[in-house]
Amino acid sequence: MEITLKGDKEFDEIPSLRTKCLRINLNENIYGTFAEIGAGQETVRQFFRAGGASGTIAKAMSAYDKAFSDAIYGIEDDKRYVTEARLRKMLDHEVNLVEERILRESHPNKMFFAYANTVATIDFAKKYKGHGWVGIKYQVDPTQGYNEIVLHLRFKENDARLQQETLGILGTNLIYGAFYKYNEPKKLLRYLYDHLDKDQVEIDTINFAGPVFEDVDNRLMSLQLVKNGMTDAVMFAPDGNNVLPARVLYKKNILALRGSFRPVTKVNMDMYKKSYEMFIKENKVDTDKTQVIFEITLSNLRAEGEIDEQDFMDRARLLCSLGQTVLISNFQEYYKLVEYFSQYTKARMGLAMGVNNLVDIFDEKYYRHLSGGILEAFGKLFFKDLRVYLYPMQNEDGTITDSENLKVHPRMKELYKFFKYNGKVVDITDFNETTLSVFSRTVLRMIANNEDGWEAMLPEGVSNLIKEKSLFGCETEQVHLGE
Secondary structure, three states: OOOOOOOOOOOOOOOOHHHHHHHHHOOOOEEEEEEEEOOOOHHHHHHHHHOOHHHOEEEEEOOOOHHHHHHHHOOOOOOOOOOHHHHHHHHHHHHHHHHHHOOOOOOOOOEEEEEEEEEEOOOOOOOOOOEEEEEEEEOOOOOOOOEEEEEEEEEOOOOHHHHHHHHHHHHHHHHHHHHHOOOOHHHHHHHOOOOOOOOOEEEEEEEEEOHHHOOOOHHHHHHHHHHOOOOOEEEEOOOOOEEOHHHHHOOOEEEEEEOOOOOOOHHHHHHHHHHHHHHOOOOOOOHHHEEEEEEEEOHHHHOOOOOOHHHHHHHHHHHHHOOOEEEEEOOOOHHHHHHHHHOOOOOOEEEEEEHHHHHHHOOHHHHOOOOOHHHHHHHHHHOOOEEEEEEOEEOOOOOEEOOOOOOOOHHHHHHHHHHHHOOOEEEOOOOOHHHOOOOHHHHHHHHHOOOOOHHHHOOOOHHHHHHHHOOOOOOOOOOOOOO
16 A cells, blocks of 8 residues: 655656556557658657567558658658648558458457657758657547547757657657547646657647547647647637648738637628738738638736636637638737747738737837847847738727827837838728727627627627527626737
């Protein structure tokens, strides 16, 4: 019996890598294949080292040569190898081989699995850090169908050997979590970082599928990645599904709109439509390569306590229902958002925002943590080909505030004039005056108080979705920077 002493505290005891591998190896029913491309046989090495692997590992392989890889898994349409499509082909191929070669009649209790990764580690010039797709397709009951966990990672270390070791640890954590933590997917996510630090690797996309994950909302799981600090941002496509940000943003012209969107209103959509019309007329903007992003930030709610996950997902659902791509991020300041986009594109960008947002950008208090203060932030914000499209604000007396008459702090006045004079801030002039008096907080209050008339303030179809899903009905309003 384990001894406990007075004053002992409960904590999660993290099994060692060897313990994780050994527990799987010693289970006579877990049996499958390891297929690893691009970074060596780093995951399966952990299982070989632990001992007892002969009853677990059917095959370990690395189709490192492209010709061999194509011969086994086929050729991708885009001729790329480090892709989700490639990973899924690997998983399907290896599971099918196990099913063909190991007869169920002779092994009725076997739970088959295939673990795979396709990875590019850091290049010799250390220009590209490296990334990869990792996944497992497996059973927890031989009579059930297969489950899948597929994730995308980005390496942060600057040495290929260290990245290989990190991959091996992450792969081991994934396999162990898949078998022994599948009933607690949120914990499974956190346990992926056992024996790892978030400075070593970033997980920016994850998807669960299969019988044991029927009740798992992949969007909520992606939100956990941001909450847990595993990544800075996750993205949802208009169909509501998770999507890899790099796939959407790569070499694109980007127009971004930040807001609470609680709920999305006619003024939000008018700002989007009018700024988009201006953006696509700019030089260096290719309409066919332009991506609009509606961004919601988690950062401001962290100081107020626990984040309401479902509330954020409701907002994302409404935006997706309007055909928009949604980014949920950890970025408080706009310059961090622009830096994030700059990882994927060098093309021209635009930010559409209201007057209050722009005034906030010129508030020094948000940049005290930077050694260069607001000048450093503005260097990061505007050094790219970026332009701000400013949506006007209607004051209580009926007057309009725009870029010509807005007031920033006296110390910032000349700095603001510099950006205004150089065309970095332009007014949206063709706006819908009837929507200027619409505010999300007003709509939310009317919904909460069961008042009439709020439906007319929202885009077509949004009010019906709110009623059908009972969204925002009894929740307390949250205030966001940039609303």
